Amino acid sequence: MPIPESTAGAVAPTPHPHHAGLRVIAVYEIVKTVCLVLVAMAAFHLDRQQNFEHLVHWLEHLSLADSDSLRWKLVGLLEDFGPSRFVAVGAVALGYAVLFGIEGVGLWLGKYWAEWFTVIATGSLVPLELYETLHGFGWFKLAALIGNAAIVVYLVRVALQTRTARHALRRHTS
Numbered sequence: 001m002p003i004p005e006s007t008a009g010a011v012a013p014t015p016h017p018h019h020a021g022l023r024v025i026a027v028y029e030i031v032k033t034v035c036l037v038l039v040a041m042a043a044f045h046l047d048r049q050q051n052f053e054h055l056v057h058w059l060e061h062l063s064l065a066d067s068d069s070l071r072w073k074l075v076g077l078l079e080d081f082g083p084s085r086f087v088a089v090g091a092v093a094l095g096y097a098v099l100f101g102i103e104g105v106g107l108w109l110g111k112y113w114a115e116w117f118t119v120i121a122t123g124s125l126v127p128l129e130l131y132e133t134l135h136g137f138g139w140f141k142l143a144a145l146i147g148n149a150a151i152v153v154y155l156v157r158v159a160l161q162t163r164t165a166r167h168a169l170r171r172h173t174s
Contacts, residue, residue: 019158022107025118025151029104036097043090115159123152 099121106114129145 021154022110022115022158025155026104026107029100029107029118033097033101033104036093036100040090040093040097043086043093046086112159115155119152119155119159122148122155126152 103114103118103121107118126145126148129141129148133141133145
């Protein structure tokens with residue numbers, strides 16, 4: 001079948017390569033966004049004295065077998081924290097929710113800038129996570145450190161491959 005003259009010398013642009021890993025990271029970022037929005041909503045709800053006192057009262061009377069000391073530590077922590085500080089917790093949670101939401105949506109849409117945005121944002125937390133893991137070891141902290149380091153390495157590799165592919169496409173179409 002003959003090729004029409006209008007398309008005979010044209011090179012079709014190659015679409016952004018689909019990376020299943022980008023979709024997984026995007027979903028992870030969106031899940032973190034939803035969780036942080038819920039934390040912010042709870043924090044803003046607890047900034048009222050009566051709601052705060054109701055939570056403390058509920059915790060004091062909650063019957064938890066084998067975790068009584070944990071419950072009293074939590075009650076003491078809440079009482080020391082006080083209801084006024086929950087506004088700050090809510091604001092910080094919302095700030096991170098916006099950041100993670102931008103990352104997740106950008107990655108889901110396959111935006112090149114989102115790859116580097118996520119590398120910078122996630123990579124900036126790795127030193128803090130390393131410090132926290134070394135000075136107060138916990139399996140959850142270690143998992144977060146390993147997971148975020150893996151995300152950074154993966155996204156750098158994807159972003160560099162994408163950049164190389166874009167340069168090759170520009171050279172080929174010029």
